[in-house]
Amino acid sequence: MNQQTTTRERILREAERLFVERGYHATALQEVADRVGITKAALYYHFSSKAQILGDLLDPMTSELEQVLTDALDQQETGGVAAVRGTLVTGWLDVFLRYRNTLVTLLRELPATPSDSFSRLLRTMEYGIEVGAGEGAGIPERIAVAQAVSAVTDPVALMPQLSNEVLRDHLLAGVWRLLPESAPGARRVRGGRPRTVTEEAAGLARELYASGEHTVDSIAARLGVSRATVYRHLKK
Incomplete structure (x- = not known):
């Protein structure tokens, strides 16, 4: 493991501890840097903001x-x-x-x-x-x-x-x-209803959803399947 990876992991570990101890808002990046034993500038080399951490x-x-x-x-x-x-x-x-x-x-x-x-x-x-x-x-x-x-x-x-x-x-x-x-x-x-659909129906579901004009509920009703089945194919 190289030094850069080690430093990044140490920043994440110490930031997490401070977030738990003090809260996210109350923790300053300087405090994180001090805990890790690096400068604030060095911390910015790894993370551009506290939100990124x-x-x-x-x-x-x-x-x-x-x-x-x-x-x-x-x-x-x-x-x-x-x-x-x-x-x-x-x-x-x-x-x-x-x-x-x-x-x-x-x-x-x-x-x-x-x-x-x-x-x-x-x-x-x-x-x-x-x-x-x-x-x-x-x-x-x-x-x-x-x-x-x-x-x-x-x-x-x-x-x-x-x-x-x-x-x-x-x-x-x-x-x-x-x-x-x-x-x-x-x-x-x-x-329950069918857990699978044909590839053609899955493609239609993705096309309808991508159009922004159809909800998951309406697509499920159209295909005769459950919302969970639609969600599963939208994820692919």
């Missing part, structure tokens, strides 16, 4: 959430919505625990988060809720999955006195109370 802390977490979402989608054909939810919620909780300090900063400083990075995170989480709700899901199912996602997000940041191991066990127990059919050992039920 926060974005670089957030993006790796979002990438891991996206990978979990991809893994959850792979469960649709063989395990149904219950398997999708189990993979999604468990996987996302493990990501949030790994990025616990980043999550603390995010929840405290939402208005200050770089728009591109935060928008990407929101899109990922909204898509995850659609996928977790399942094919043909109504409002109750979507709300239940959204509650489950909140259940594995907020406590990770708001209960710093608890270890990751304790949090994980109790949070998953709470999630399975919200989504009992997705709990380990629960009977899996299949059903």
Whole structure:
């Protein structure tokens, strides 16, 4: 690992610590530089702004959430919505625990988060809720999955006195109370609208969405599939 990479990682590590200790707004770049043991000018060589630092802390977490979402989608054909939810919620909780300090900063400083990075995170989480709700899901199912996602997000940041191991066990127990059919050992039920579309239909969906004149709901209705199926093909 070269010196430039090492310095950049040290900046990110110390900035994250300061954001947790003092808050994003209250932390000056000079303080970050002092913690790392470099000049402020040297810090600017690696990062053009404090917002870029926060974005670089957030993006790796979002990438891991996206990978979990991809893994959850792979469960649709063989395990149904219950398997999708189990993979999604468990996987996302493990990501949030790994990025616990980043999550603390995010929840405290939402208005200050770089728009591109935060928008990407929101899109990922909204898509995850659609996928977790399942094919043909109504409002109750979507709300239940959204509650489950909140259940594995907020406590990770708001209960710093608890270890990751304790949090994980109790949070998953709470999630399975919200989504009992997705709990380990629960009977899996299949059903719902088609989970796949032809390549021609997928191309049409992307074309309609790109035009800006059609919503995901209207495209799903036109193709006879769920919103989650449309979202999956728009992502490709």
